[in-house]
Amino acid sequence: MASLLYISVRPERAAADAEYASFRRGLGVAELDRLDLLTAPLDPAAVTGHRGIVIGGSPLNVTDPAPTAEQRRVESDLERIAAAAIDGGTAALFTCYGIGVVTRMLGGIVTVDHPESASAVTIRATEAARQDPIFGPSGPELHVFTAHKESAAQTPPTAELLAEGDACPVQAYRVGTHLYATQFHPEPSPADFAERMTFYRTKGYFDANAFDAVQQRVLAETVTEGEALLARFAATFASP
Structure with a gap:
C-alpha cells in the first residue's frame, strides 16, 4: 500500500485516468493508490491506511437541485474523509467539487454567485498562508487553473482562509492542521x-x-x- 491515496469522483474514466496521472506527477511519488467513489463505496481502511489523501474534481455540484442517490452517497463518503482529516487521522486535500462538500459540512454556504470559466487566474495568499507549510513558500501570489460553477460564499466556520481571488473570494482554506481545500485545480499542467x-x-x-x-x-x-x-503536501504528510 502506498502512503498516499487519490480519490476519483469523475464519471468520465479517461478524464479520471488523466487526473490521476497529473496528481502522481505533482505529488512526486512513484506509487499512488487509487479509489473511484463512483464505482465503489469508501472503505474505512482506505482512510486509516493512508497518510494523505488527494480528492480530484468532478462535474458534480453540491448545489445540484436533484442529486442522485449515488451523488449523496459519494458526498457522505467525502465528508467521512474530511472528518478523519479534521481529527488528524489522515491528511486530505480536497479540490474543486470537494471544497463545496467540505464547506457545506462545516456549516458554510455554497453559492453559484462566483463561477470561473476554464482559465488560469492569479490569486492572492493571505497572511495565514505565509505561516502555512504548504502555501507559505508560494509567496504572495499563485497562478493556477480554475473551472467551476459553484464555490464557498465565504470562509466557513472553523476554517482559515489561505488564498483569495477577485472573481472567486474563497480559493483555498485549511481546517486544523490536516485538512486543505482548494477551489482551483493544483494538479494540471497547461497540456493536462x-x-x-x-x-x-x-x-x-x-x-x-x-x-x-x-x-x-x-x-x-x-x-x-x-x-x-x-x-x-507529499513532503509534509507522506513520510512518517
Whole structure:
C-alpha cells in the first residue's frame, strides 16, 4: 500500500485516468493508490491506511437541485474523509467539487454567485498562508487553473482562509492542521488542462463555440505553483 491515496469522483474514466496521472506527477511519488467513489463505496481502511489523501474534481455540484442517490452517497463518503482529516487521522486535500462538500459540512454556504470559466487566474495568499507549510513558500501570489460553477460564499466556520481571488473570494482554506481545500485545480499542467477541456466541452465551463481559442490560451500559460503545492503536501504528510 502506498502512503498516499487519490480519490476519483469523475464519471468520465479517461478524464479520471488523466487526473490521476497529473496528481502522481505533482505529488512526486512513484506509487499512488487509487479509489473511484463512483464505482465503489469508501472503505474505512482506505482512510486509516493512508497518510494523505488527494480528492480530484468532478462535474458534480453540491448545489445540484436533484442529486442522485449515488451523488449523496459519494458526498457522505467525502465528508467521512474530511472528518478523519479534521481529527488528524489522515491528511486530505480536497479540490474543486470537494471544497463545496467540505464547506457545506462545516456549516458554510455554497453559492453559484462566483463561477470561473476554464482559465488560469492569479490569486492572492493571505497572511495565514505565509505561516502555512504548504502555501507559505508560494509567496504572495499563485497562478493556477480554475473551472467551476459553484464555490464557498465565504470562509466557513472553523476554517482559515489561505488564498483569495477577485472573481472567486474563497480559493483555498485549511481546517486544523490536516485538512486543505482548494477551489482551483493544483494538479494540471497547461497540456493536462487543455486535454481535460475536451471531456467537458459542452458542460458549461467555457464557450463551446470558442473551444479552440480557449484551449490555445490555456496552452500558452505558465502554471507550475499547483504542482509545487502538491509536492509540499507529499513532503509534509507522506513520510512518517
